[in-house]
Amino acid sequence: xxxxxxxxxxxxxxxxxxxxxxxxxxxxxxxxxxxxxxxxxxxxxxxxxxxxxxxxxxxxxxxxxxxxxxxxxxxxxxxxxxxxxxxxxxxxxxxxxxxxxxxxxxxxxxxxxxxxxxxxxxxxxxxxxxxxxxxxxxxxxxxxxxxxxxxxxxxxxxxxxxxxxxxxxxxxxxxxxxxxxxxxxxxxxxxxxxxxxxxxxxxxxxxxxxxxxxxxxxxxxxxxxxxxxxxxxxxxxxxxxxxxxxxxxxxxxxxxxxxxxxxxxxxxxxxxxxxxxxxxxxxxxxxxxxxxxxxxxxxxxxxxxxxxxxxxxxxxxxxxxxxxxxxxxxxxxxxxxxxxxxxxxxxxxxxxxxxxxxxxxxxxxxxxxxxxxxxxxxxxxxxxxxxxxxxxxxxxxxxxxxxxxxxxxxxxxxxxxxxxxxxxxxxxxxxxxxxxxxxxxxxxxxxxxxxxxxxxxxxxxxxxxxxxxxxxxxxxxxxxxx
RNA sequence: GCUCCCGUAGUGUAGUGGCCAAUCAUGAGGGCCUCUCGAGCCUUCGACCCGGGUUCAAAUCCCGGCGGGAGCACCA
Numbered sequence: 001x002x003x004x005x006x007x008x009x010x011x012x013x014x015x016x017x018x019x020x021x022x023x024x025x026x027x028x029x030x031x032x033x034x035x036x037x038x039x040x041x042x043x044x045x046x047x048x049x050x051x052x053x054x055x056x057x058x059x060x061x062x063x064x065x066x067x068x069x070x071x072x073x074x075x076x077x078x079x080x081x082x083x084x085x086x087x088x089x090x091x092x093x094x095x096x097x098x099x100x101x102x103x104x105x106x107x108x109x110x111x112x113x114x115x116x117x118x119x120x121x122x123x124x125x126x127x128x129x130x131x132x133x134x135x136x137x138x139x140x141x142x143x144x145x146x147x148x149x150x151x152x153x154x155x156x157x158x159x160x161x162x163x164x165x166x167x168x169x170x171x172x173x174x175x176x177x178x179x180x181x182x183x184x185x186x187x188x189x190x191x192x193x194x195x196x197x198x199x200x201x202x203x204x205x206x207x208x209x210x211x212x213x214x215x216x217x218x219x220x221x222x223x224x225x226x227x228x229x230x231x232x233x234x235x236x237x238x239x240x241x242x243x244x245x246x247x248x249x250x251x252x253x254x255x256x257x258x259x260x261x262x263x264x265x266x267x268x269x270x271x272x273x274x275x276x277x278x279x280x281x282x283x284x285x286x287x288x289x290x291x292x293x294x295x296x297x298x299x300x301x302x303x304x305x306x307x308x309x310x311x312x313x314x315x316x317x318x319x320x321x322x323x324x325x326x327x328x329x330x331x332x333x334x335x336x337x338x339x340x341x342x343x344x345x346x347x348x349x350x351x352x353x354x355x356x357x358x359x360x361x362x363x364x365x366x367x368x369x370x371x372x373x374x375x376x377x378x379x380x381x382x383x384x385x386x387x388x389x390x391x392x393x394x395x396x397x398x399x400x401x402x403x404x405x406x407x408x409x410x411x412x413x414x415x416x417x418x419x420x421x422x423x424x425x426x427x428x429x430x431x432x433x434x435x436x437x438x439x440x441x442x443x444x445x446x447x448x449x450x451x452x453x454x455x456x457x458x459x460x461x462x463x464x465x466x467x468x469x470x471x472x473x474x475x476x477x478x479x480x481x482x
Numbered sequence: 483g484c485u486c487c488c489g490u491a492g493u494g495u496a497g498u499g500g501c502c503a504a505u506c507a508u509g510a511g512g513g514c515c516u517c518u519c520g521a522g523c524c525u526u527c528g529a530c531c532c533g534g535g536u537u538c539a540a541a542u543c544c545c546g547g548c549g550g551g552a553g554c555a556c557c558a
Contacts, residue, residue: 031558066557122556130484130554163556174485176554184556203558223487227553230486251551252490303507310551314493317508320519327521334518359521413517417486422517461518482519 012302015218016245018364025219028087029207031076032062034261036081037282037444038297038313039252045125045301046249047088047220050382059214060089063207064096065200067190069263077276081284085294090415093214095206096192102201104163104210105239107183108412110145114238115182117148118165119157129178138179150186159185166205168234176227180204208232212241214215223308250310257282279478280440290438291457291467291480296322319481326457326465326480328349331356331363333452333479334395334424335433335460337445339377344400346373346408352427354396356451366448368427370397377426377446385421393422394459424461433475447475 018024026047029426033446042419051058060082064070082089109115118125118137128135152162157307164183172178182205189195201209207228211219221229222237229246236243258264259282267273277285287297300318304311332355349371356363385424386392391409393399393416416422426446433447452458456468457480466477 006514023501029558033558063558118556160556165556172485172555175483176485176552178554181495181556186556200556202556207558222552224552225558226486228558248487253551300494307488307495309488312493316509317494320508323520330520332518332520352543354517357521358516358518393517416517432553454495461520463519465520 001097009381012053012305014052014072015247016372017159018050018054019267020054020056020217023054024050025059025215026051026218026220027059027061027063027211027214027216028076028082029063030078031066031176032068033069033071034076034265034283035276036078036284037258037259037261038254038284038287039282041081041085041250041258041284041297042200042252042301042304043220043222043299044082044087046306047300049298050218051090052088052222056088058088058219059093059216061093061214061384062190063203064094064174064190065203065206067186067200069189070191072191076287084284084288085297091214093158093210094123094192095201095210096190098202098206098210099193099199102183102206102209102404103199105310106147106166106201107149108131109160109166109182109235109238109252110149110164111142112238113142113167114234115164115166116140116145117152117162119148120160122160122163129170132178134170137148138165138167138170147354152183155185157199159187159198161185161355166234168230168231174227174230177230181316202413204228205232205235209239211244212236212239216244218247220247220306220382224251235440247306248306250314251355252266253312254282254313256315256425277429279436279438284358287476291326291465292318292322292467293325293457294428295325299325317337323465324482327459328357328360330457330459331360331450331452332459332461333366333448333450334426335435335445335447335463335466336377336379336424336426336430337428337463338380338445339433339446340380340383341375341377341430342383342400343375344373345368345404345405348372348408350398350411351399352394366451368397368448370427375428377430380422382421382423387421389420391415391420393420394425395422397425424463431471431473431475433477435460435463436469436476436478438479443479 027046028047102417116137120135125135157241163181165179166182168177168179170178181202183201185198186199186200196474226248264281276283277289279286279290298322352368353365355365389400398411399415400406401409426448430446430448435443435447437443452468454468458464467482469476
């Protein structure tokens, strides 16, 4: 083995037991309550990457087992988000198609004496659990429990009255692992199954069953699921199923961003946010709008890896990766925020010339012609500099001297060595432009007529990289980063 | 309260007993270059949570602290 230290790591560590014939089978399991956000993208990218490394298969499993939390729009939004991320889904599964299967499994467990139907008040049940005590229902035999299960499944009870519980051990030292609920009744129509069912599985049942049924070889999830993994382990053991390899990565915290789907959804309803792609929120569609490329997100998560340490997302690092990807392709244009008009005395003809990309002359140049006196706009801060210093260089055009009106002062580029500031400018015929800033506010100004299409990421010189959103009588763009 | 997980620079990461007076990236400072405050080049700053032990040798193994996080839902 050749040691390759000093190299920036660009691949993930090998998975445990990854030499599966036909490649690993992995899954992502989004709850369809809204579109994907940056946090979700980690598990999606990592799973996808491992599947690709071994030529395996990736299952996208919609965990829509709580009808109260399903947003019917989310199914296709998530699919779109995954596609945008470049995640290859080989099979899509809806848990809402599989309720009967979960019922069958719980019936089996009940027959085996590993599950019971509890009719206790949920608070009492919880308190007894904390006290390591079994409730009255726990002791009843399989016969009685099967009878109760039938009643539960035939709407004999009302919601909250009965629940199917998987037995573990009431005196398990870890309180999180003492008996857990597997099925319960919810009287709420489901977007996909309507009111055909009203008994829904809890995730520990449905996840264990599905991971087994679909032959998942490796399960990757946040370490907040560590206890769920243990709970699901009981089901595997009771049914003599082989467990997949479980990998738990550390929790992700993402600063300065609203991530919680419910909070964003609420904000949209209340008019606080304009939609799921509002630049202030952390959804993938917001990041896409902001000109963050899916490759940058992928590279970012590959760099972070799958350690169990909690990580804090660094926007700086993500932006740096994005800049690296976007910079070589980004056309340069002049955008002038807070424009101030400057009249320039001039008695010749000239033409400005600025490259579309300073390091790639083959991309061409932008030109503007001038004859006689002319006017340009520069930003107010540069205008102050002009008054302070008396001179400014209009990049690619000429130098100007301040006065009553300004004066063309030659085209000697070397003035910059004497400390003359080189600035961007907007010629007559420029378009009004507004740039959506990360705080949701707008920066208005003028932009030179630009050869760019919606979706392009360009650089507004001395301002930053932006993603063009629309171009017609005016230009609308979204700020990405410096 | 109980249980579990984790602890390398501001951030992320490499490192699995000697090649570590610790890698790479990002960031911050300085310089060069460039008709952008972008890119590029050079350079500086900056970390093994603490304390014991094992060993000729510990970031790496063991024990104990401390710190951070998570779970103990009829959410996922």
